[in-house]
Amino acid sequence: MSPNNFCAVLHISKDGLKKKRYRLRKKLAIKKGVGLEAYITSL
Numbered sequence: 001m002s003p004n005n006f007c008a009v010l011h012i013s014k015d016g017l018k019k020k021r022y023r024l025r026k027k028l029a030i031k032k033g034v035g036l037e038a039y040i041t042s043l
Contacts, residue, residue: 030039
């Protein structure tokens with residue numbers, strides 16, 4: 001799903017989406033080199 005689709009579904013801006021992704025990465029303690037999508041699919 002593209003970032004534009006996420007923004008439309010969640011009714012947020014692209015900057016808001018960046019902040020949400022950052023906070024999620026921080027809470028899950030995902031390292032910088034690991035992609036969020038790759039991390040989630042590896043679970």
